[in-house]
Amino acid sequence: MEINAKEFSNNDITVTYDPCQCTLSEVCAKELSDVFSNTVIPWINLDNATKTESIINQVKRCPSGALKFHLNNKKKAS
Ligand code: SF4
Numbered sequence: 001m002e003i004n005a006k007e008f009s010n011n012d013i014t015v016t017y018d019p020c021q022c023t024l025s026e027v028c029a030k031e032l033s034d035v036f037s038n039t040v041i042p043w044i045n046l047d048n049a050t051k052t053e054s055i056i057n058q059v060k061r062c063p064s065g066a067l068k069f070h071l072n073n074k075k076k077a078s
Contacts, residue, residue, distance in 0.1 A: 006018065015044060
C-alpha cells in the first residue's frame with residue numbers, strides 16, 4: 001500500500017501540503033507548534049491539536065497556499 005506523505009488526516013479533516021508551493025516561512029511551525037513541526041517527521045501531527053478549528057485557522061494563515069484542508073466525508077445517520 002502506498003502512503004501519501006503529504007496528506008494528513010484526523011477524524012474531521014484532511015490537511016494537504018504541497019512542498020513546491022511552500023516558501024518555508026515557518027508561520028505554521030511558529031504559531032501552532034504542537035501540530036506543525038520543522039524538526040519532527042512526520043511534520044504534521046493533527047492528533048496533537050486540542051481543536052480541529054485551530055488547525056483550520058492555521059492552515060488559512062499559510063501565506064503561500066502550500067497548506068490546504070478539506071472536511072472529511074462523514075456518514076449520515078439514516
Ligand atoms: S506556513 Fe505555509 S509556507 Fe510557511 S512553512 Fe508552513 S506550509 Fe510552508
